[in-house]
Amino acid sequence: MHRLSRYILAAVLVLATAPAAFAGQVVDRVVADVNGEIVTLFELNQRVKPYLERYKGRQLTEADKASIMKLKHKLLDGMVNNILIRQEVQRLGINISDVEVDNEMESYKTRANLNGTSFEKQLTLEGMTVDEFKQKLRDDILRHKLLGYMVKRKVAVTDEDIQRYYDEHSYQFRGDRTVDLSLIVCAEGVDVDNLRDRIAKKEISFADAADLYSQGPGMGQGGRIGEMSWGDLAPEWQSALDGLGKDEMSQPFFIQGHEALLYVNQVESEGTQPIEEVHDAIYDAIYQQRLEERFAEYMSKLKENALIDIKL
CATH class of the missing domain: 1.10.4030.10 (Porin chaperone SurA, peptide-binding domain)
Structure with a gap:
């Protein structure tokens, strides 16, 4: 995938x-x-x-x-x-x-x-x-060069950090885990918090909201983008989906500068991967989060x- x-x-x-x-x-x-x-x-x-x-x-x-x-x-x-x-x-x-x-x-x-x-x-x-x-x-390239020059050297991830993340997010590492997702990518003029609240209160369905307000993929299809392997998701998507199960919606998060919502249509998984197999993926997830935090502090x-x- x-x-x-x-x-x-x-x-x-x-x-x-x-x-x-x-x-x-x-x-x-x-x-x-x-x-x-x-x-x-x-x-x-x-x-x-x-x-x-x-x-x-x-x-x-x-x-x-x-x-x-x-x-x-x-x-x-x-x-x-x-x-x-x-x-x-x-x-x-x-x-x-x-x-x-x-x-x-x-x-x-x-x-x-x-x-x-x-x-x-x-x-x-x-x-x-x-x-x-x-x-x-x-x-974007300038931003990443600045990240590398001034910020990356200040970011560290220890083995203890990785073990703690694995223990707290073990459900993410079940073998062959896949998630079926729908997505809303809001234009800047759309109040994403208000929209999420309306969906949560069942004033409008996620699918109808996607067709009305989303500018991302899945427009006209209720925002559905299909089944994806957990390991293929970008760290910010994994973070947004952290702890969610079937028929649950994420908190607002950013995708390339646009506010977005994810909805879990289905989750399928088997077994649990050992930490050795997911060590690098966990490192990347923690590193990216801390990198963004350091960059925000730098700005x-x-x-x-x-x-x-x-x-x-």
Whole structure:
């Protein structure tokens, strides 16, 4: 089985123009200054526009406006983070070539089983150009280089950590364990916590919610993405599914920057794998979690030491 969960989604930041609903507002001004590098309202609206399609053609309520403003602040924070990362890699002399970006794009197409034509069609469906996709890849590569340069050396996983994880998550290591899953990948404008609460209260089924609100695979099929081997799931998926059984739903988690929910349709397993067989997988899971924690701490310190003026 392929590692489907790793390649189901490509991280998407789409550029578009501001919606007609906001035509009467100021077209452009500075909304953030990050160590002298600015973000304009026009640039922010380019990022926001794809998530506002569901409001098109209707009068915005106060709740809608509050939700849109919350979305803008969240996306602006991500733009500020990207600027800080770019400034930091410049300070450290970390470079990335066009060849690296092109190679990563070709690797992505190979992993996702996309040729030139199908790749461009997929980008069109996601409202993205090749140049925009390359810029996203460039930002991702820079982030990973910064992780390697400043963060990875601070992450350690001991044998005691691995044993503790194995004891606390032994159900994950039952031989030939498979899970049948459904998935919701929310647009930024969708309140994932509210949506999960509605599903939990049975106000709407997971399948109907997926068809209405998901932008991920399984759209039109109730979000069902099928049966997967536990070992083929990415660490963040395993973490989200930790402790869940049949007909249970995960807490919200992030997939390539998008908030998501998983639903377990079925679980099948046999036996229990010895720790020796799953040692490396456990190491990777713990390492990835701690890596993200260290990176979050690193970004927090960058913000503390930066001159950031938010004017939104």
